[in-house]
Amino acid sequence: MTSGRQRHISIQVENLGKLYRIGQGAQASYQTLRDQISRFAAQPLRWLRFSKDSNGIRRNEEAFHIWALRGVSFEVRQGEVVGIIGRNGAGKSTLLKILTRITVPTEGRVDLWGRIGSLLEVGTGFHKELTGRENVYLNGAILGMKKAEIDQKFDEIVAFSEVERFIDTPVKYYSSGMAMRLAFAVAAHLDPEILLVDEVLAVGDAAFQKKCLDKMEEVGRAGRTILFVSHHMPSIVRLCERAIWLQDGQIYREGPAHQLVSEYLTEALGTTPSREWPDFYSAPGDEVVRLLAIRIRNNRGEVTDTFDIREPVGIEMEYVVLEGGYTLHAGFSLHNDEGQWLFASLDTDTEWDGKPRQPGRYRSLAWIPGNFLAEGTMIVGPSIRTEDPEILHLYEPDAVAFQVTERPGLGPSSRMGFVGHFPGIIRPYLQWETRLTDPNPWNGRSSFQTGPFR
Amino acid sequence: MKTASIRLPESPPSLENGEIEHVHIEPYHGRVPLNLKEFWRYRELLYFLVWRDIKVRYKQTLLGAAWAIVQPFFTMVVFSIFFGRMAQMASNGYPYPIFSYTALLPWTYFSGALSLAANSLVGSGGLITKVYFPRLIVPVSSVLSGLVDFAFAFLVLIGMMIFYGYAPTIYTILLPLFLLLALTTALGVGLWLAALNVKYRDVRYLIPFLTQFWLFATPVVYPSSLLGEPWRTFYGLNPMVGVVEGFRWALLGDKPPGLMILVSAIVSIVLLVSGVIYFRRTEDTFADLI
Numbered sequence: 001m002t003s004g005r006q007r008h009i010s011i012q013v014e015n016l017g018k019l020y021r022i023g024q025g026a027q028a029s030y031q032t033l034r035d036q037i038s039r040f041a042a043q044p045l046r047w048l049r050f051s052k053d054s055n056g057i058r059r060n061e062e063a064f065h066i067w068a069l070r071g072v073s074f075e076v077r078q079g080e081v082v083g084i085i086g087r088n089g090a091g092k093s094t095l096l097k098i099l100t101r102i103t104v105p106t107e108g109r110v111d112l113w114g115r116i117g118s119l120l121e122v123g124t125g126f127h128k129e130l131t132g133r134e135n136v137y138l139n140g141a142i143l144g145m146k147k148a149e150i151d152q153k154f155d156e157i158v159a160f161s162e163v164e165r166f167i168d169t170p171v172k173y174y175s176s177g178m179a180m181r182l183a184f185a186v187a188a189h190l191d192p193e194i195l196l197v198d199e200v201l202a203v204g205d206a207a208f209q210k211k212c213l214d215k216m217e218e219v220g221r222a223g224r225t226i227l228f229v230s231h232h233m234p235s236i237v238r239l240c241e242r243a244i245w246l247q248d249g250q251i252y253r254e255g256p257a258h259q260l261v262s263e264y265l266t267e268a269l270g271t272t273p274s275r276e277w278p279d280f281y282s283a284p285g286d287e288v289v290r291l292l293a294i295r296i297r298n299n300r301g302e303v304t305d306t307f308d309i310r311e312p313v314g315i316e317m318e319y320v321v322l323e324g325g326y327t328l329h330a331g332f333s334l335h336n337d338e339g340q341w342l343f344a345s346l347d348t349d350t351e352w353d354g355k356p357r358q359p360g361r362y363r364s365l366a367w368i369p370g371n372f373l374a375e376g377t378m379i380v381g382p383s384i385r386t387e388d389p390e391i392l393h394l395y396e397p398d399a400v401a402f403q404v405t406e407r408p409g410l411g412p413s414s415r416m417g418f419v420g421h422f423p424g425i426i427r428p429y430l431q432w433e434t435r436l437t438d439p440n441p442w443n444g445r446s447s448f449q450t451g452p453f454r
Numbered sequence: 455m456k457t458a459s460i461r462l463p464e465s466p467p468s469l470e471n472g473e474i475e476h477v478h479i480e481p482y483h484g485r486v487p488l489n490l491k492e493f494w495r496y497r498e499l500l501y502f503l504v505w506r507d508i509k510v511r512y513k514q515t516l517l518g519a520a521w522a523i524v525q526p527f528f529t530m531v532v533f534s535i536f537f538g539r540m541a542q543m544a545s546n547g548y549p550y551p552i553f554s555y556t557a558l559l560p561w562t563y564f565s566g567a568l569s570l571a572a573n574s575l576v577g578s579g580g581l582i583t584k585v586y587f588p589r590l591i592v593p594v595s596s597v598l599s600g601l602v603d604f605a606f607a608f609l610v611l612i613g614m615m616i617f618y619g620y621a622p623t624i625y626t627i628l629l630p631l632f633l634l635l636a637l638t639t640a641l642g643v644g645l646w647l648a649a650l651n652v653k654y655r656d657v658r659y660l661i662p663f664l665t666q667f668w669l670f671a672t673p674v675v676y677p678s679s680l681l682g683e684p685w686r687t688f689y690g691l692n693p694m695v696g697v698v699e700g701f702r703w704a705l706l707g708d709k710p711p712g713l714m715i716l717v718s719a720i721v722s723i724v725l726l727v728s729g730v731i732y733f734r735r736t737e738d739t740f741a742d743l744i
Contacts, residue, residue: 104479104482108481109480127506130513144496
């Protein structure tokens with residue numbers, strides 16, 4: 001590799017591996033001297049018999065070790081924002097712990113060019129007895145800032161944290177939200193060239209989360225390299241260009257973030273845009289009606305689980321009426337991945353409203369308009385009910401799911417180019433009207449016109 | 455055309471001035487570098503941790519500074535009653551209270567620093583598993599923060615010297631060196647125990663026993679002059695012997711420690727160097743074990 005090319009790489013990981021000891025007991029991570037002595041006394045020759053291999057592991061103990069990470073290689077160029085996704089235990093946190101030098105790899109190598117800042121856990125080293133001011137200095141020093149640097153950024157940090165009034169109060173009197181905000185404010189002002197982030201977005205209220213995301217995007221735009229580990233797929237899609245998918249300690253796939261996230265949701269989380277029950281008698285339902293299929297279609301008729309926020313989403317249900325005479329309504333519930341119930345909908349087709357159905361196969365299609373749902377994973381629960389008397393024939397709470405993402409540059413959306421956390425469980429695109437009603441509200445008072453407003 | 459040729463390549467400023475930080479991470483093969491340069495780079499963190507320990511200690515306790523005085527002072531009172539008065543222990547002709555206090559002063563610092571350092575890593579597990587910094591900073595900061603308690607306890611000594619009418623000798627200027635000897639010994643042993651404590655959690659229970667045993671192996675309640683030469687010099691193999699005798703000599707004008715101090719210094723340095731090496735060699739497993 002030429003040095004010219006190397007200069008533009010921020011993170012280079014080569015064949016990285018980390019071996020952990022897993023114990024037979026709950027607390028096998030550390031031992032006691034007593035155990036060690038009694039083991040030694042019981043089998044004095046054991047120590048001589050087994051030589052250590054190159055990794056420093058006694059061969060007979062190999063069975064109690066597990067590779068949390070193995071054979072991982074990748075490069076991150078300067079200014080790239082890369083997301084790391086994968087299930088719990090896939091090695092994401094281990095990777096970040098190695099990159100932040102908290103733990104040492106068992107094999108492989110890592111090179112990092114640039115000042116490293118990490119947000120693994122905000123508030124590390126906060127001491128409850130010390131005041132906010134004292135903790136800013138202490139925490140800053142722990143994160144690697146120089147005192148002069150903290151002096152210089154102090155006011156900015158305090159303003160960002162919104163705890164100005166309590167800055168000289170011991171942190172033990174802070175609410176947990178205040179302490180978190182102060183801690184994040186310190187970390188956010190570390191001003192690193194490489195930022196390693198692990199799930200910090202779970203911090204604080206929605207407004208503060210937005211602030212944090214904005215700050216991260218600002219860091220990203222300033223040409224800083226960010227490696228971002230999160231379970232929150234919408235923020236991965238929005239912040240990252242590229243993503244790496246870890247599975248069982250290895251890189252399973254990598255590619256453009258939005259594409260990888262949709263693959264990940266389909267494959268790893270088992271979300272699927274269609275389910276079918278070809279057999280009438282084992283399909284969900286009762287002796288009156290049974291659900292045969294539910295599919296999610298885009299406006300080109302394709303079955304898919306990934307939608308841009310501007311696209312309409314079609315929910316298609318197929319069902320068979322086995323016994324006539326019931327006034328049926330197909331419908332569905334929509335939840336987001338945080339379990340919030342967004343809405344429920346019933347078949348509004350007036351042709352069937354209030355009419356008893358005759359036996360046969362039916363297909364109902366409902367359209368959720370584009371520019372209506374927020375970003376995130378949406379879970380669809382189809383149901384069929386009779387209205388009078390009220391009978392719930394079937395309800396499959398999480399039959400299918402789809403993903404709503406927002407990619408920049410695909411036309412107008414209610415975001416209007418606004419970056420950062422956009423709160424709300426739905427995102428309707430509303431009709432706005434704005435008019436200039438009076439070009440001269442100062443009524444001829446010249447002092448205003450010549451002032452800073454001119 | 456000419457102006458175009460002098461334009462700088464578009465790259466971030468940090469890359470241009472050549473000050474870009476480079477971190478290389480690789481598993482150690484065999485020898486582990488001591489990396490004292492990095493330790494020096496993190497000196498401000500050391501300062502802040504010492505500052506935190508002191509601040510918290512004097513903030514939390516109502517008695518504040520008095521707490522630092524109570525322990526050596528009352529130990530001195532108890533020793534004076536039991537060893538000085540009842541057992542009629544030799545004290546080289548000095549009043550027993552001042553004789554024992556001159557030794558208890560460095561001893562209290564030493565035993566406190568030793569147990570703080572030994573428990574420091576396990577105690578700051580939250581920090582160690584979340585952020586990187588040279589781990590040596592943790593035990594070093596505990597050893598340093600004990601110095602404030604020492605300073606307060608020293609004020610009592612000054613009072614006692616006035617009370618008993620002892621003027622300090624010229625050798626008092628050497629006192630910092632003897633204190634340094636106590637510090638390096640506490641740090642050396644503290645590093646060993648801190649690293650072992652991470653791996654073997656029952657080391658913690660050994661520490662009070664060790665300091666108690668060590669107290670009676672050190673001439674705190676008795677003078678080292680009970681031993682004749684050359685045994686007194688060999689007695690210096692316990693570095694705290696050198697410290698205590700040094701304090702008595704410098705402050706009260708007791709018998710000079712002589713060669714013994716050299717023996718103590720060498721042992722102390724060996725403890726410190728081996729402690730640092732053992733600590734560095736086991737350092738990379740701390741975060742995984744805590």
